Amino acid sequence: MIELLEGKFFKTFIAVMEEKNFSRAADRLGYVQSTVTSHIQLLEQACGQRLFHRLSRGVKPTPAGLKLSKYAYQFIHLGSTLEEAMNELDQPQGTVRIRMQESFFLTRTSLLIRDFIKEYPKIRLQLENGFQHDIVQQVQNHAVDFGIVPQNPNRPDIFFTPLLEEKLVFIASNDLAEKVETESLGALSRETFISFGTSCVYHTKAGRLLQDAGIEGNSALEYPSIAMIKEAVKCGIGFAFIPEIAVKQELEAKQFKLLPVTAPIVSTHGLIVHQDRELSLAASLLKEKVIGYFCNDAEKSPTN
Known part of the structure; x- marks a missing residue:
């Protein structure tokens, strides 16, 4: 079979x-x-399996295609790593793919990325947005070099390096917060809970906390970005559960108020990489930069 396969396939x-x-x-x-079409047909012949379902508006991987994807990503990674290894004899270069939550990127990594690019101008960073489940899945499938997730996936095939503890809070508009102060937390049962959706671990965690506090029956709205969630809260559409650092300025400006739903909740963000992933020099340098940036700087703690 190997004799029939080519990297371009x-x-x-x-x-x-x-x-x-x-x-x-x-x-x-x-x-x-x-x-x-020819490349896919030749690959299907080599594998002896159909790799895609042909649909009216595109294609969808078959079970065989999904299984092959893991090895395809590894094959491409091996080829690019070899190329980079030859090129970086002069200066580190190549592409590094990292996946993280949007809220973490917006609040934690801007300066890190800026400094890294200045230090290694020939390294291309491909930053991707995702949530816990799909970040872990992309790392497992070798589709990215590594990811940053809000909690340890506790998987034997993935290494997890803690980076920082993130304080999570419930926020509401001033009017809704005053309503809660007047009527008690039970008033939230009639309000809308705003989140990134069920794919986000913050949504799941918030649901458990609300249930433990006796707050049930909330309708829910899903928004794709933290900026949209904050705007919805400002407009009085509902309340949300997000990292405190993401609303630090709004809280200081008294645009939001914290809701006393529970004691402070902390989420431990960490860097994940597949145990079998052979990182290129470029990826290793970024991994070292990320770990050093967060783990050696006390100012990144959630209490600040």
């Missing part, structure tokens, strides 16, 4: 899987669509 396979469409994959790779 795997690159085409990954492009089709990520784009979910042969035509878009061809545009991404600079091929004509017939070349993409």
Whole structure:
């Protein structure tokens, strides 16, 4: 089987899987669509399995395709790592893919990324947004070099390095907070809970905390960004559960108030990497930078 496989087949396979469409994959790779079709057919012949379901508006990986994706990512990673190893004899370079929650990127990594790019201008960073489950999945599938997650996934195939403790709080508009002060926490049962959605661990954690406090029956709204969540809270649409640092300025400006739903809750963010991932020099340098930036700086603690 190995004699029938070529690296370009795997690159085409990954492009089709990520784009979910042969035509878009061809545009991404600079091929004509017939070349993409040919590559996938040859790969299916080599594997002896159908790799994609052809749908009316695109394609979807078959179980065999999903299984192959892990090895395809590893194959591409090995090739790029070899190329980078040769190139970085002069200066570190290459692409590093890291996935994290949007709220963590916005509040914690801007200065880190700025300094890293200045120090290593030939290293290209590919920053991706996600939540706990899909970040862990991408690391498991070798689709990214590493990720940053809000809690330890406790998986035997993933190394977790704690970075910092993040204080999480319930916030509301001034009017809603005053209503709670007047009527007790039970008033929240008639209010809307705003979050990133059920894929976010903050949503799940908040649900348990509200239930423990006897607050049930909330309707829920999902927003894709922390900026939209804050705007919704400001407008009085409902209340939210987010990292305190993300609303530090608004709290100081008295645009929001904290809700006394529970004692302070702390989430331990950490860096995750697959135990079998052979990091390139560029990825190793960024990993070292991230760990040093958070673990050696007391100012990053949630109490500040």
